[in-house]
Amino acid sequence: MASSNSDDGTKKPQEGILNWASPTGEFRRKPSSFRDFISKKPNARFPPEPNRYHLYVSYACPWAHRTLIVRALKGLEDIIGLSVVDYLMQEKGWKFSTPEQTPGAIPDTVNNAQYLRELYFKAEPEYGGRFTVPTLWDKKLGTIVNNESSEIIRMFNEVFDDYLPDATKGITYYPEHLRAEIDAINEWVYDTVNNGVYKAGFATTQQACTYEQNAHKIFESLDRLEDILSTNEFLVGGVLTEADIRLWTTIIRFDPVYHGHFKANLKSIEKDYPNLLRWARQIYQIPKIADTVNMHHIKNHYYQSHKQINPTGVVPIGNGPDLSKPVIKAQKL
């Protein structure tokens, strides 16, 4: 990380790890730094191999949650290993804990790291970016393959099929004939919903380009999504695709976290968006999905790690809508 000398001559981070807003009060997400691909192409540096790659996630993080879901749906649990960081993120970033210390945590048995940042420095000693989850690690070359969730889910979706049983081989969440439509929806959903909640929540000024504008955009997009789901079971093509998975991890965090913590409180999923709620329940009830949701990690991470937003660290009692309730489909579906 870039550093500067402080008054006492010691090195200090130029940009506090817990300080996300720019000087203008606007939240700007930095692009992910490791962008290699696991590929079946001849002589690929990272070919698909069982038990070669390891995934580092936080249950709290909506971006990492996407990768957990695709790993589960594709049945890659025995092919790609998993570590889960502690929900609490402090000055040194994500930390590993034992399940005794923090139920749900899975320590780093691959690198025996205490903090996620150690992996980034192993991969690149001069690394100057953020230490983010998800992180996809190559045990053979001892480096990070990729730390961008949208790319990790594409790899999981297709490159390990040779190692899967016939029942799951070839199942895709990015079918060729729907790609243009999926890409188009992903683009505005990313900007105004997935990242939109962060832009509203981390804004440190009220007006234009910061809090208010971004908060309004979230609800314009939720209204648009509600409309799509009023006549469609899923976002694209009547089947579960990557577009649903990417949106879903934000929607299930919406009422318990973003509504209060990120001040996205014009409407709630449970009270104001019946079709988004039906769709959220439907996906939650797909086998294996519920196991990827850890609401304790989600709530405790946001409310306890972002002390600039919630200095007391008090965590609200609500968990959002009960996603295990029966799915009631509208007649139009």
Ligand SMILES: N[C@@H](CCC(=O)N[C@@H](CS)C(=O)NCC(=O)O)C(=O)O
């Ligand atoms: N664009 C990345 C974003 C990942 C990301 O921002 N992860 C957050 C957790 S939700 C993180 O690890 N933040 C740590 C930090 O920025 O210091 C992706 O989709 O993978």
